[in-house]
Each structure stands twice: as structure tokens, then as C-alpha cells.
Amino acid sequence: MSAESDMEYSDNDGDDYDYYGEQDDCDMEAVDRSKSDPEYFVFSCLRVEEVEKLLNESIELLSNSLQITPSLAKVMLHAYEWNAQEILKKYQENANEVLVYSRVKPSLPLPQGNSSQSVCAVCAGVPSVNKYSALACMHYFCDDCWGMHFEVQIMQGVSNTIQCMAQDCEVRAPEDFVLSHVAKPAIRERYQQFMFKDHVKSHPQLRFCPGPNCQWIYQAWVRVGARRVECRGCELLTCFSCGAPHHAPTDCATIRRWLTKCADDSETANYISAHTKDCPKCQICIEKNGGCNHMQCGACRHDFCWVCLGDWKSHGSEYYECSRYKEDPNLGTDNQHAQAREALKKYLHYYERWENHARSLKLEEQTLASLKSRINQKVMAGEGTWIDWQYLWDAARLLKRCRYTLQYTYPFAYYMENGPRKELFEYQQAQLEAEIENLSWKVERAETTDRGDLENQMDIAEKRRTTLLKDFLEFNTNSASSSKV
Amino acid sequence: MANIAAKRIKREFKEVMNSEEVAGGYIKLALVNDSWTELQGTIVGPPDTPYEGGTFQLEIKVPETYPFNPPKIRFVTKIWHPNVSSVTGAICLDILKDQWAAALTLRTVLLSIQALLSAAEAGDPQDAVVAKQYRESQQLFLLTARHWTNVYAGGPSAIWEFDQKVQRLLDMGIDEHEARVALSHYDWELERATEQLFS
Known part of the structure; x- marks a missing residue:
């Protein structure tokens, strides 16, 4: 790999x-x-190799300091989220507690006199004495059963957390113990x-x-x-x-909400907006399930025209003209259905923009590729070197970066509460949007645009982007300079 | 692997048969076929519960990888309990899932299921409707569970009022079990159950 x-x-x-x-x-x-x-x-x-080395350093440190096997060190590090220093400190205070917490040792006192059991409790067989083994909890089982247990667990994707086979025993099997019972190379590798x-x-x-x-x-x-x-x-x-x-400027919790919402809602939302209208009389949401435009509301039995939402009676025989189109829809706006539709409209507003920028971003990818080949052609044709055309490439990359941030401003705005801060945000967002479109226009016509002009536009767009992020990235607003470690 | 499974099941079968619980008539175990891959368990409803006096059948399927994986067990007898699906009989019990240990046996599992009937875990429901009733109207839950025990598990105490309501729906041409489910779901409000059945 x-x-x-x-x-x-x-x-x-x-x-x-x-x-x-x-x-x-x-x-x-x-x-x-x-x-x-x-x-x-x-x-x-x-x-991968560098990470292995990094992990091994922690493992070695712990196994050398505590004089334990690397396998046991792994069990403990896994339990303590790889904080070797914390383990060492706590181990000095209370070694037993660390061992129990990492599930190297059982929390309850050891069962007495169980080790000389003659029947394996799992397979009901009677193995010879030397084919019998146990973890620190002293629950003895035959080696074949251990092997089978590990195989089943590994095939189910369990590795660090494989436990003893005894009831209510949470002691974990360290790597060396597992590997000494598993012979199949494929399973060992897995x-x-x-x-x-x-x-x-x-x-x-x-x-x-x-x-x-x-x-x-x-x-x-x-x-x-x-x-x-x-x-x-x-x-x-x-x-x-x-x-x-x-997802800057949106924070982690918000983006999770947004992505879940998009996954859950978009189809429903699209369907509702495409296939349903509210009854003009009782405002219940109606789905059109046939070709005829003469609708009868299932709830209030009101007859109306699907196209113009006007009363069906007034249509007479010439309903296809639907001349009454503008007359009626403002019936009641403060009822539940109107509110639901308003909420949907709000969501769709942000969702459409979010989707649109996602699509544009994909197209920017193509722009980048074609730009690269165009620059290559120019260089081959002797029209300057890569260095001369570098600015075009930089402009396209910058455009991509700006669009990326812009895309992620929409979920942020969607969840923002109304108020002056949201107004400021949407103002800055609109500014960024405008500058990005300017830049996009200039990048697409890069060869005919003046280089100074383009570089100026790049600077403006990037400044808009960083200003927005500086003002609204939550860790920037909370504590001014926090990114240095 | 299957070899271990068969050997274990045979031994466990003997263990259950010789146990005090079988002697006392609290649990039973029977073979369904010759291959030892499927068994039928029976538990008796524990005293001082709405299941008292009922006999509940369980379907036990033994996987190839037994005992390294848990047996698959579900209620065949219909039962009204927060941790058992009132539709499929699926059981939500930790030792049948992630807390399974190879050293557990069918005897211990049957006893655990019996214990579950005495002490439901409403925080970990299998059937959301039953669990809601269990939490919000305990009295109604107890009556409903007793009624189901009476009808499906041969329990002794019939609830006259509930039987009447089921009969009313039966007279309207509704299937008996469907009627009982609807009524149980809607806290025995005849009107709401009827509405739901005819919508």
C-alpha cells in the first residue's frame, strides 16, 4: 500500500x-x-509507516518503563487514548486501578480453585493440561476454543476489544495471546x-x-x-x-445537522414543492395524483382548479385559459400550513444555493484541468514559461477556494438567528458572492483580461473571504488568536 | 465449528433436562429436528407479574458458530412487554447481543429471559408503543399485559372489559388479533382504534 x-x-x-x-x-x-x-x-x-513508528514509540516507552510486554502496553494505551504520561503517573499512584481500568485485570477478585477444572466450559471437551490457557482473570478454556473465539471475533471486525469468554468477564485479550491462538495467516493479517x-x-x-x-x-x-x-x-x-x-465558517455540530437535514429532507422537500399545493380554502397540503385539473379537496370538499387555484364553479367550460390566475392566493398566511410552506421555502432557498455552489465547484475542477492544458500548450508554443502563466493557475485555485468557503456559508446562515449579526453576515456573504462571480468571469476569460486587473480581483475576493472567516469562525470570535499550538 | 456447536448443545440439553428449573416446571426445552440447530424453549410467567400463569413458547436457533456467537431467540407466543416486539417476538436483551459470552448456556439464557419478564428495561425498548404505555400509564400496561397473557399464553385472569371491546370490533368484521393490537396501541379507546383500523 x-x-x-x-x-x-x-x-x-x-x-x-x-x-x-x-x-x-x-x-x-x-x-x-x-x-x-x-x-x-x-x-x-x-x-502508514510513520504512524506505526509514532505508535511504537509510545508502546516502547510504556513497556520499558513498566516492564510489561508491548501487547499489554497496547491494551493500556488503547484504554487511555494513547496518553502514556497519564498512564505512568496514575500507575505510580495506584497500579491496580490502571490495570483494572484498562481491563488487563478483572475488577472482581479472582475465582478460587477454578484453575484445575478438567472440562472446558465452552466446548464441553476434556483437553490435556498443556492445551489449556487463561487471561489474567484465570478463566481457563481450551486452546481450540480460544482460537475459534478469536477467529469469530476478528471476522466480525473486533480487534483491540476482544474479551474473555467467561460470563460477565470484561478482561481483554492482548495481542500476543490472540496471535498465539490463531494460526491462519489471513486471519492474523486481518x-x-x-x-x-x-x-x-x-x-x-x-x-x-x-x-x-x-x-x-x-x-x-x-x-x-x-x-x-x-x-x-x-x-x-x-x-x-x-x-x-x-466546513468553515460553520461549526461541527451545525454542519452535521445540516448534512443530516439535507439527506433527510431534500427528496421530501423536492417532492412537496413539485407535486403539491395547498387547498385555497382550507390550506391543507394536496398532492395531485391524476391528470385532471379539476381538484376536490379531500378535507373540505372545496372544488378548485389546480392551475390557477380559483373556484372551479367560475371556470365554466373555458377553464384551460385560467384567466383568473392573479386573483386569489393571499387567503390566510398565519396558519400552520402556510408556516410549514414558509419553512420549506426558507430551507429550499439555502439548499439551492448550497447545491449550486457544490455543482459550480465541480465545474471549477474542470476549469482547472483545461487551464492547465492551455498553459502547457502556450509554454510548448514558446509563449512564455510556466512562471509567466502561473498567475492564471493561482487565480483558478483561489477561485476554487473561495467558492468552497462560500458554499459552507449557507448552512451557517440557515441556522443563524435573525438579528444584526445575521444581517452583517449576509451582507458579507453577498459581497463575497459578488466578488467571486467577478473573479469567475475574469478567470474564464483570463487570456483577454489584463493581468493586473485579474490579480486585483483575486486580492479583493480573497480579502472578502478572510474577512468573513475572521469575523465569523467561532474560535476566532471567541478567542482572538488561538490557532498557534 | 459446527462440531463444537452440536457437542455443546447436546450437553446443554442434558444440563437443562436435569436442572431444578425443569423439575420445578419453570422452564422446558425440546428438540425441533435431529440436527440440533433448532430448539423450542418454554418459560412460565414469573409470579407477581402480569405474565403469571402464562406459558410462553420461544424459538431458539443455534448458529453454526455457536457458542462463539449467541443463539437467536424470539417469542413465538404473543406477549405485551416493552422489550419484546408485539409483532415479531424479537427480544431486546444484552446477553443475546453484545454481552454474549461463550461460557453462557441455554439454561442461563432462558432464566435471563424469564427474569426480563419480572423486570422490564423501559430505557432500552424493543417495542416503542408498549414502552410508552409502560412509562406513562403503568396501570393500563399491567392490564393489557395480563389480557395478552390470558388470551395467548393461557393465563388465568380474563379482563372482561377488554374482551368486550375486542368483541365489538370483531362484530364489525375485524380480525381478532388486529383488533386487539389496535386497541392495545390506543390505550383501549374504542373510537381511536376503530378510526385507525378503518383509515
């Missing part, structure tokens, strides 16, 4: 590490990112893979890149709020705090 990621990475010149999220090429910004970029967040992007995944997931400073088939792992100090990390392999932008796609 590492060979593969090396290959993917080769065009980005591999070994040169950039611990500060190598994400843009604009030199002017590289000076002090922590000041100019409100989303600045220190992280590193590690390969176990070790799950162990590694589980270790990364239980480690607060590590997070897998969620990109499909991506093998990179982020390392950063835990922080609250939207924290941008960018993958060296697949370039995906992720929020380190919650693992969702990066």
Missing part, C-alpha cells in the same frame, strides 16, 4: 515534508500564515489491520483521510471547531475535529 501512495505522490516530489499543509502556491501568503489565514491550522500528513485502524481511531491526535482508498493519516493537536487539513495524496479538505468535509 505504501508503494502505491508513493506513486500517487511522485509528481509532488515526495520526500520534502511540509508540516504546514502545503496548500497554496501564492508566495505572498507564505510569510506568516497564522496571521493572514484565519483557517490556519498546524497539522502533518503522515504515511487482525493486525484492524488493530492498526483501531489504534488510529482511538488516538486523539490522529485521523484517517476520509478520501476513497486514501492511505494518508493526519496528525494534529485536538482543537474544537472547524479545523482545516488537506491531504497530500488526494487533496481532500477535511475538518480534523469531526472528520466531515472542511
Whole structure:
């Protein structure tokens, strides 16, 4: 797997590490990112081997200090979220408590005189004495049953948390004990893979890149709020705090609500707006289920025309003209159905914009690709070098970044309470929107636009974006400069 | 693997058969086929509960990977209980799920299910409607559970008022069980149950 990621990475010149999220090429910004970029967040992007090394350091430290096997150290580190220092400190205070908490030892006193049992309680067989083993809890079972137990658990995806087979016993089986009972190479390998995944997931400073088939792992100090990390392999932008796609200025809880809402509602919402209208008399929501426009409300039996919502009686024989269109709809606005429809309208307003920017972002991806080939053609044709055309490339990248932020301002606005702060936000959002459209227009016609003009527009758009983020990113508003570790 | 499963089940069968509980008539276990993959369990409703006097049948399916995975057990006899689905008989009990341990046996599981009838876990419901009634109108819940025990599990105490209401719906041409379910769901309000059945 590492060979593969090396290959993917080769065009980005591999070994040169950039611990500060190598994400843009604009030199002017590289000076002090922590000041100019409100989303600045220190992280590193590690390969599997580097993470293994990092984990092994903690494991070695613990096993050397406490004189225990690395397998036991892993069980304890997993339980204490990889905080070796905390384990060492607590171990000095109360060793027994640490062992019980990590489930290395049972919480209850050991059963007496159980070790000389002659029948394995699981398979009901009578194994020879040397084929009998137990964890620290002294629950003895035969080796075949242990092997079977581990196999079943591993096939179900359990690794670090496999427990003893005895009833109500929560003692965990350390790695060496598991591996000494599992012979099949495929199962052993599966176990070790799950162990590694589980270790990364239980480690607060590590997070897998969620990109499909991506093998990179982020390392950063835990922080609250939207924290941008960018993958060296697949370039995906992720929020380190919650693992969702990066979502500034919206915070983690809000974006989760929004995404769930979108997943739950969009189909229903689309259906409701496309196929239903409210009865003009009683305002109940009506679905049209046939071709005829003569509707009769199921609730109040009112006859009306689907097209113009007018009373059917007045239609006579010439209803297809529906000349009465503008006359009627403002009946009552403060009832429940009107409110539901209003809420839906509000949601659709934000959702449509959110979706639209998501689609535009995908198109920007194409713009980037075509721009790259156009620049290459120019360079080949001798019209300057890459350096001469670099600004175009930078402009397109910047456009993508601005659109990304703009997309994520919509869920933020949707959940904001009405008031002066929302007004300020929507004002800034509108400004950003306008500048981005200007920039987009200029990038698409880049060759005919004056370079100074384009660079000016880039500066304006980026300033709008950073201003909005500075004012509304919640960790910026709470504590002015918090991104330095 | 299946070898261990069969061996274990045979031994457990013997264990149950020789247990005090079988001797006392509290639980029973019977074979359904020769392959030991399916059994039929029976438990008696515990005293001082609305299930008292009822006999409840359980379907027990033994997976290939038994005892490393739990047996699959559900109520065949219909029962009104927050942790048992009133529709499918599925049971919500931790030892049948993540708290299963290979050293547990059918005897201990049957006894645990019996214990569940004495002490429901309303915080971990299988049937939301029953659980709501259990929390909000305890008296009605007890009567409904007793009524179901009487009708489906041969319990001794009939609830005359409930029988009358079921009969009313029966007279309207509704299936008996459907009528009972609807009435139980709507706290025995005849009007709401009828409305729901005819909507």
C-alpha cells in the first residue's frame, strides 16, 4: 500500500515534508500564515509507516518503563487514548486501578480453585493440561476454543476489544495471546489491520483521510471547531475535529445537522414543492395524483382548479385559459400550513444555493484541468514559461477556494438567528458572492483580461473571504488568536 | 465449528433436562429436528407479574458458530412487554447481543429471559408503543399485559372489559388479533382504534 501512495505522490516530489499543509502556491501568503489565514491550522500528513513508528514509540516507552510486554502496553494505551504520561503517573499512584481500568485485570477478585477444572466450559471437551490457557482473570478454556473465539471475533471486525469468554468477564485479550491462538495467516493479517485502524481511531491526535482508498493519516493537536487539513495524496479538505468535509465558517455540530437535514429532507422537500399545493380554502397540503385539473379537496370538499387555484364553479367550460390566475392566493398566511410552506421555502432557498455552489465547484475542477492544458500548450508554443502563466493557475485555485468557503456559508446562515449579526453576515456573504462571480468571469476569460486587473480581483475576493472567516469562525470570535499550538 | 456447536448443545440439553428449573416446571426445552440447530424453549410467567400463569413458547436457533456467537431467540407466543416486539417476538436483551459470552448456556439464557419478564428495561425498548404505555400509564400496561397473557399464553385472569371491546370490533368484521393490537396501541379507546383500523 505504501508503494502505491508513493506513486500517487511522485509528481509532488515526495520526500520534502511540509508540516504546514502545503496548500497554496501564492508566495505572498507564505510569510506568516497564522496571521493572514484565519483557517490556519498546524497539522502533518503522515504515511502508514510513520504512524506505526509514532505508535511504537509510545508502546516502547510504556513497556520499558513498566516492564510489561508491548501487547499489554497496547491494551493500556488503547484504554487511555494513547496518553502514556497519564498512564505512568496514575500507575505510580495506584497500579491496580490502571490495570483494572484498562481491563488487563478483572475488577472482581479472582475465582478460587477454578484453575484445575478438567472440562472446558465452552466446548464441553476434556483437553490435556498443556492445551489449556487463561487471561489474567484465570478463566481457563481450551486452546481450540480460544482460537475459534478469536477467529469469530476478528471476522466480525473486533480487534483491540476482544474479551474473555467467561460470563460477565470484561478482561481483554492482548495481542500476543490472540496471535498465539490463531494460526491462519489471513486471519492474523486481518487482525493486525484492524488493530492498526483501531489504534488510529482511538488516538486523539490522529485521523484517517476520509478520501476513497486514501492511505494518508493526519496528525494534529485536538482543537474544537472547524479545523482545516488537506491531504497530500488526494487533496481532500477535511475538518480534523469531526472528520466531515472542511466546513468553515460553520461549526461541527451545525454542519452535521445540516448534512443530516439535507439527506433527510431534500427528496421530501423536492417532492412537496413539485407535486403539491395547498387547498385555497382550507390550506391543507394536496398532492395531485391524476391528470385532471379539476381538484376536490379531500378535507373540505372545496372544488378548485389546480392551475390557477380559483373556484372551479367560475371556470365554466373555458377553464384551460385560467384567466383568473392573479386573483386569489393571499387567503390566510398565519396558519400552520402556510408556516410549514414558509419553512420549506426558507430551507429550499439555502439548499439551492448550497447545491449550486457544490455543482459550480465541480465545474471549477474542470476549469482547472483545461487551464492547465492551455498553459502547457502556450509554454510548448514558446509563449512564455510556466512562471509567466502561473498567475492564471493561482487565480483558478483561489477561485476554487473561495467558492468552497462560500458554499459552507449557507448552512451557517440557515441556522443563524435573525438579528444584526445575521444581517452583517449576509451582507458579507453577498459581497463575497459578488466578488467571486467577478473573479469567475475574469478567470474564464483570463487570456483577454489584463493581468493586473485579474490579480486585483483575486486580492479583493480573497480579502472578502478572510474577512468573513475572521469575523465569523467561532474560535476566532471567541478567542482572538488561538490557532498557534 | 459446527462440531463444537452440536457437542455443546447436546450437553446443554442434558444440563437443562436435569436442572431444578425443569423439575420445578419453570422452564422446558425440546428438540425441533435431529440436527440440533433448532430448539423450542418454554418459560412460565414469573409470579407477581402480569405474565403469571402464562406459558410462553420461544424459538431458539443455534448458529453454526455457536457458542462463539449467541443463539437467536424470539417469542413465538404473543406477549405485551416493552422489550419484546408485539409483532415479531424479537427480544431486546444484552446477553443475546453484545454481552454474549461463550461460557453462557441455554439454561442461563432462558432464566435471563424469564427474569426480563419480572423486570422490564423501559430505557432500552424493543417495542416503542408498549414502552410508552409502560412509562406513562403503568396501570393500563399491567392490564393489557395480563389480557395478552390470558388470551395467548393461557393465563388465568380474563379482563372482561377488554374482551368486550375486542368483541365489538370483531362484530364489525375485524380480525381478532388486529383488533386487539389496535386497541392495545390506543390505550383501549374504542373510537381511536376503530378510526385507525378503518383509515
